Amino acid sequence: MVIEKNARLDRAFRALAHPARRAMLKQLASEECNLSALAAPLKMTFPAALKHVRTLERAGLVKRRVHGREHTCRLDPGPLDEAVDWTRKCREVWEANFRRLDDVLAELASERRAKPKA
Amino acid sequence: MRMNPAQLSVSTPTDLEIVMTRQFNAPRQDVWRAMTEPELLRRWLFSPEGWKMTDCTMDNRVGGRYRWAWSDASGTEVLIISGVNKEVTPPSRMVHTETMQMPACGGPVGELLATIELTEKDSGTFLKMTLVFDSKQARDGALASGMEQGVNAGYMKLDGIFDASVAR
Numbered sequence: 001m002v003i004e005k006n007a008r009l010d011r012a013f014r015a016l017a018h019p020a021r022r023a024m025l026k027q028l029a030s031e032e033c034n035l036s037a038l039a040a041p042l043k044m045t046f047p048a049a050l051k052h053v054r055t056l057e058r059a060g061l062v063k064r065r066v067h068g069r070e071h072t073c074r075l076d077p078g079p080l081d082e083a084v085d086w087t088r089k090c091r092e093v094w095e096a097n098f099r100r101l102d103d104v105l106a107e108l109a110s111e112r113r114a115k116p117k118a
Numbered sequence: 119m120r121m122n123p124a125q126l127s128v129s130t131p132t133d134l135e136i137v138m139t140r141q142f143n144a145p146r147q148d149v150w151r152a153m154t155e156p157e158l159l160r161r162w163l164f165s166p167e168g169w170k171m172t173d174c175t176m177d178n179r180v181g182g183r184y185r186w187a188w189s190d191a192s193g194t195e196v197l198i199i200s201g202v203n204k205e206v207t208p209p210s211r212m213v214h215t216e217t218m219q220m221p222a223c224g225g226p227v228g229e230l231l232a233t234i235e236l237t238e239k240d241s242g243t244f245l246k247m248t249l250v251f252d253s254k255q256a257r258d259g260a261l262a263s264g265m266e267q268g269v270n271a272g273y274m275k276l277d278g279i280f281d282a283s284v285a286r
Contacts (some may be wrong), residue, residue, distance in 0.1 A: 100162035103143035104152050
């Protein structure tokens with residue numbers, strides 16, 4: 001469904017729209033981390049880091065496993081693929097628009113040639 | 119007729135902007151007409167598959183409104199793009215607001231300011247379209263275009279984008 005896909009993209013873009021969450025994703029791109037390891041470089045409290053991780057989780061960008069007090073986080077890049085794909089589609093739409101505009105412009109030119117000014 | 123294949127160029131000079139440029143093999147007056155006359159515009163503006171453009175109303179005066187709407191097979195409006203003209207200088211410059219709504223998604227899903235500039239170049243017309251996003255949701259869309267560079271090289275490149283935005 002288009003609408004469901006849009007909602008998923010909205011969540012992914014919203015999740016990416018915060019520097020702390022992008023920093024977390026970058027860290028997770030190289031290795032799995034627990035929550036304290038994610039919080040430390042950002043000088044964040046555990047609850048603040050958890051809040052950001054939950055946003056990433058809801059966007060489907062991060063998977064979290066809880067063992068007692070240990071929260072292990074792992075990157076799931078799937079929604080990023082979708083975000084990149086959306087951008088490419090947007091570009092394709094404009095390329096197609098402008099190709100059709102070329103045709104309309106060619107028609108305007110040939111109409112003018114067919115009806116020269118008196 | 120077309121000497122060079124016209125290349126669409128898309129760039130993102132700032133986090134809030136998308137700039138698209140394209141050369142057309144036509145007089146500037148024709149490009150202006152094709153972008154401002156509803157019967158010409160609806161011939162080239164996209165229609166997503168299965169949808170039909172059912173409204174294309176344009177009042178091309180400063181302060182005038184325009185409204186483009188697409189409907190699905192049942193005739194229900196599914197996408198509406200509308201706005202107000204801030205500047206209209208035929209045949210070279212037009213500035214308008216652009217609000218996108220998808221009724222099935224609730225309220226507006228994005229708002230931006232579009233500046234369209236047409237200049238005479240190489241015996242044709244050079245189009246420059248600048249989209250400036252001002253809402254948070256719309257900025258998220260701008261973020262998406264920032265990822266354009268990531269298309270080919272995948273996550274390594276995305277890493278670079280994260281680096282750039284984390285660096286202070």
